[in-house]
Amino acid sequence: MREGPAIVVHRQDYAAPAYWIRKVELCFDLDPVKTIVSSKLHIERNPAAEPQPLKLHGEDVTVLRVMAAGESVSFRHEDKLLVIDNPPAGEQFVLEIRNTCSPEKNTQLSGLYTSGSGFFTQCEAEGFRRITYFLDRPDVMAVYTVTLRADKKKYPVLLSNGNLVEQGELDNGRHFAVWHDPFPKPSYLFALVAADLVCREQKIRTRAGKEHLLQVFVRRGDLGKTEHAMASLVASVVWDEARFGLPLDLERFMIVAVEDFNMGAMENKGLNIFNTKYVLASPATATDVDFAGIESVVGHEYFHNWTGNRITCRDWFQLSLKEGLTVFRDQEFSMDMAGAPSARAVKRIEDVRALRASQFPEDAGAMAHPVRPDSYAAIDNFYTPTVYEKGAEVVRMMQTLVGRQGFERGITLYFERHDGQAVTCDDFAQAIADANPGSELATRLESFKRWYSQAGTPRLKARGVYDAEARRYTLTLAQTALPSPGQPTKEPFVIPVLAALLGRDGRTLAAERLLVLDSAEQQFVFDEVDAEPVPSLLRGFSAPVILDDGLADAELLTLLAHDSDAFNRWEAGQRLALARLLAAVAETAPVTLDEAFVEAMRSVLRDPALDPAFKEMALTLPSEGYVAEQLATFDPQRIHAVREQFREQLASALHADWAVAFEANLVREGYAPTPAQAGRRALANLALAMLCLHSVRSGNPVWPGRAYQRVKDASNMTDRIGALAALVHSHSELAEPALERFHAIAGGEPLVVDKWFALQAQASEPLGAGQGRSFARAKALLKHPDFSLKNPNRARSLIFQLCMNNPAAFHRADAAGYVFWAERMFELDAINPQVAARLARVMDRWTALAEPYRSAAREALVRVAAKPDLSDDVREVLGRALEAQQ
Template sequence: MREGTVTLVRREDYLAPAYRIRSVELCFDLEPAKTLVSSKLAIERNPQAAPQPLRLHGEGLTLLRVLANGESVSFRHEDGQLVIDHPPADESFTLEIRNSCCPEKNTELSGLYTSGSGFFTQCEAEGFRRITYFLDRPDVMAVYTVTLRADKAKYPVLLSNGNLVEQGELPGGRHFAKWHDPFPKPSYLFALVAADLVAREQKIRTRSGKEHLLQVFVRRGDLDKTEHAMNSLVASVVWDEARFKLPLDLERFMIVAVEDFNMGAMENKGLNIFNTKFVLASPATATDVDFFGVESVVAHEYFHNWTGNRITCRDWFQLSLKEGLTVYRDQEFSMDMSGGASARAVRRIEDVRQLRAAQFPEDAGPMAHPVRPDSYAEINNFYTATVYDKGAEVVRMMATLVGREGFANGMSLYFERHDGQAVTCDDFAQAIADANPGSALSVRLDAFKRWYAQAGTPTVTARGTYDAENRRYTLTLEQFCGPSPGQPFKFPFVIPVAMGLVAQDGSSLPLQLAGEEAPGGTSRVLVLEHPQQQWVFENVDAAPVPSLLRGFSAPVNLDDGLSDAERMVLLAHDSDAFNRWESAQKLALSRLCAAAQGLGPAALDAPLVEALRAVLRHPALDASFKELVLQLPSEGYVAEHLPVVDPQRVHEVREAMRAQLAEQLHADWIEAFERNATNEAYAPTVAQAGKRALVNMALSMLCLQSQRSGDPVWPGRAYQRFKDATNMTERLGALSALVESHAGLAEPALSRFHELFKDDALVLDKWFALQARAPELDGRVFARVKALLKHPDFSLRNPNRARSLLFSLTMFNPAAFHRADAAGYVFWADRVMDIDAMNPQLAARLARVMDRWRKLAEPYRGAAREAIARVAAKPDLSGDVREIVTRALAEDEANANAQAAAAQ
């Protein structure tokens, strides 16, 4: 279907393939300018499909030969496909294809491309068709045998999926390697690497007694930065076998790091290709956040070995089948690795912050789509926060409804039923439900699956009434989800609400619902499945404070109607760490929103300041938790809670409140800085990282106050700390304190930092990003970013470098980007079009910055629309970007239609 200039693929149009490929033999003669690819495909007809031509996908290829059963066969090209109208009539036959491609000109980084001095691949979602002609769809699964040939001196390491079965020398200084993957896989999981690399190796013995080889390949000179990645891989293998009984299933498991990569990493079967950002880490060059990121992404890609590879997606609409489930698994792994309950809560808070920062705005914008979309124009545009992060929340709700053991049983049944298959989200949900008959999920499965089908973030409204005479507390919950593009009406969701009741003195109250003979603990899960429901709690001695949505048990907006005094009780006493943090956020958010709308002063009231002081001074709270509580909601998060957004006003208000905290908690920041200093050897543990985070926050506040008061002491101490630091977390924290406070010492510190790390690409990314994220002051930050575009170390061709500067400005620095003179929007449009000419996937991600342009106040709104229209008018715009800007511009009409339909 064609809608405007965008061609839509619809889920309802899915048909099983008319042909399947059971085995593949590939041979590559690798040369940067012209790589020859020979394929031998064992093809079978689908007996349930009507006779029809064989259509193979192919893009940017030079076809040299096609043979069917060893004989020439006629073919034609049509809409990016190689069409064989009359393939052999046999039920199965062999097709041989020979073609060439040009890796060195592949700037899109999709398919086979060169980076540095090597060859690499990225085939998800539809990159394999840029390598050779194929049925490039996830429900065609084949066994691969791959032979690589290349110059041995230039490319001594030759890798592909599976197990190495043969290698040797060839004439002319060339060599070969032959790999065989015994597990059927779709083409998107194919990978090859040919480069001059070195490897960290470690052998591991799984519970079955089998020995496996783990390898992390990097360019020469980076081997000393791979220990943490290897440790993370070992931990992932051990955890998955212990938690879900899922063992490593190949003789070896390989990770390869490459600088030029559009994504974070890719789970190709047995040969994971990673962005260097998520492999390379040493105390001198990586922050605590980087170390945690490596651990999380290594785990995520390894866990895909089962949830994505052994069982894969039937079609791309089912993308969350693998991504949502695997994000849930890597989140659980990270929490288990972090240690105790408090550390686990910190990781959960961080995950929720990410969800709210990226996915909630997506759910409210023109690109809103269900976890399982109904249509797409470019599948690359649906690698979204909704599919990944909201998809993980859907899995988490299943686990909440069936319990930890029940979920493990459901996973076992899922693999028993579907190992080696390409399946759907429905198949997964059915397995979890069937393994738990009579559970809250099983009896509500059809309604629960609305989370897969309906876009938007539901709002849950909670109100409580207390009957003192009968010692009875009644809790009423309501849910509503507004219209979104293509969905004017929403059915009620199944929403698990984890909750407790807290007494005014902070104690947790026993929970006894009407009709129950005795209390059932102090925390439980209520299931909201109708537009409105009530629960009555008996034997409640005094009016309680409800603690709702504990641990963020569902991806909803909660309107709990609590007073400031009630929130203060939760902030001080709630046994649920998430809700304790959430109470502080809501207290601060209400002040920020009021001030941004001119309904209150740009200041925090004394009771809230004192409550935050109490958290900072609390002897029993972890430093990492304190650092999270003391952070004001971001400008972007505040903007999402305003009906109309003036970015400059939001920035002004938030900076005023930051300055107030810096001033009024001055003595407490000094104490936090001194008390949390770490003298032990660096280790990326949660405990150490929490202390460093709080110290860095304290230093930033102290420098901010010093800059405002004219006192040079703390900027001087920050500069000395910057010079003396023994790890990147402390060094970058000190540099950030100087840059964010616009201290005079920021410039010499930035110059020194560049001189120290000019040869380390990942550290230079931090240098660019820090400058682009600095709080705007009189247009200086925006001007600096424009100047940095011309810096000799900047390049739009490298995704990491482009993200470090452009995304940092446009996504994370609203005041610097949203300018009254529209210069930020002009800058954005120019960069989107520049990048689109060479890397449409990266350009589309930058284009998403303007999804929420309609919320802006004038003059920003009109100028933003003009910039989007200018991009949309570009004749040769890629399909990736065209879908984004078309939907952004169509939002006016979509919203009007949705509202009219809802009114009817």
């Protein structure tokens, strides 16, 4: 913890290091209380730098000895640095350091720590300095040889990066293993594991004819839940070589699952360490969403082997170089794995919905920042949706501007130029453009790169004029960008807009074409248009912007019924619903759904040509959070009340259709997490939720009874938790016994118990009598014997779900939700600042809250920010939040 202001790092101040570390030899004598780390660093002076002291980063480590060129050397400590004022003369020398660290005291889960009965590491972004003193920055890349020593009975598995070169027995029941990684890497990619684990293995032969060993390590008893993770890893290896020509480059590739982990997973070279959430799955313990998440995250971390590991970031401001690109790659992988065009479209809608739920609010809030930030106080705070998901959209726009094959040529050139280097976002964009001379990207490259440097979500206005006599449609596109912190004015973005024109009867009047807006306003002409068209713009969500196309209900209904672009068809339905929600929230319209909208939803539900997964997404109302994002000032309770009333009306008006949909989409064959089955289950669970909601309101016990039976008898977790959610969110009397039954069935399975906590934390607050029930339950669950604040998954399942995903329960007129948040902030920051900083983000848009919520939220922010020993991570987030009021 730091007292006083944090040191702010600026991108413009980047300078290459005065020293390089080219080779690293590490030796660990592993002990939970005191691990001894011996390092031998082969150091070179940077001839381009002025002579200066050698400064190595280190935190929470105790130095035992420092030797240079074989002799003891004097050193001093300076603000988490070990400084050698007079390193040996000459261009190269060897520095040896012997130090200790205490893994069992490391509750931050950054560096070397213990979890359960084993040792694990997490070194991104700056965790390696918590293991030993080092030049802990991404542009210092070295070849590592690592020796691990430990008690064999307690820690029979010893793993590190690269290839196993030697292992054997030692005295006193100990053993050792030596690992060598032949590829230079920065320290953030270092990893070690020492634990009692079991392993699923599979050999795979690449197109080059080389055989590789794939391994998934888990704790004993979990091996049966690793089949899907292994299948996903095999698919990832095959896909990356087929799509981009990037083969597996090590003798083996390992995944290790650990229960205590701050992130989803980590791409350490050859030794990926995963949160158990993204490895362990069986039909009885994991939902369809879990299975899809495992495939996506396994793919993401494997794809980092090239986009992030073989080519890494010059500095942390370039984080999206690896993360945005790799999110794009895992999205493409998941779409290719989905197969059918309808399933691919659903995946794209899911990705856009997630972007709007997390990144758009970030762009509009206190923590708004460019995809490539200009400064930070704690780099852990910039592992954000902007860097990841918006960064992926920037890469997707590049592919749109150069074409799929052009993008693959660009990736090939990128690796030809930069393999083994630490580079920048500019280097990547330049390679894509240079591989496609004359392309829309190449001719506008400098303007396009504003997506990296400018924060905020651009607003795109579209208006069209039809000339019947000339059979011409003229479309005017104009863009604006609102001010964001540190950026009061902005230059125009390059916005690729995929567009088509439809007739009122659904005919295609103009086939899809690419329009590129690169100035404040431009006109685009469509000739030979036979009738006044309905424009279908931003197809496939071709750019991360907010579109105002001025379409009336009749035109949106045309798109909903006929558009061949599945994204725009879904979007039309969402816009129809959103307009009604906003009007009712503002009380400019009654809280009653009109017949035209109800009939449109009925048509979607009944349409046999539509994919069930698409129906489920189209029939789900926009979230309370998304509604709030559309308003300059919002009342969370009013939004909740309106949305709940609309949901009840849809449940009632379509009651007979929901019953038909439920029966028609029951999956009676054996469970498989395929898109087709998952879509049917999703629609059946939505139908069951609506049927329970209507039944509870009308006093009919039939559907809650069926849901309760499904909780008891379901053959898979998706159906079981779907039925439980239907009871909980409808406030059925059977919800309580169903929750008890579910907890008993969980049998202490950690990931299933997480679901039990999360569902209760997300439970919608009842309207009228009983309001406040969900908040009271969530608060009481803090004292449940299964709850632990030290486990990030468990903290997220209860505290985060309440504060971030249950607005009506969290934003209370009596300020109890904000008091709850402040107390958890104090507790979490003392244990794990990274997790605490993420919880702090719930207050990003506090200035948009209506009174009395706004004043109460500010009071909570000020209370937490006043604590003198806050971590840099939390202090930066709260400081920016409070600056937003000025």
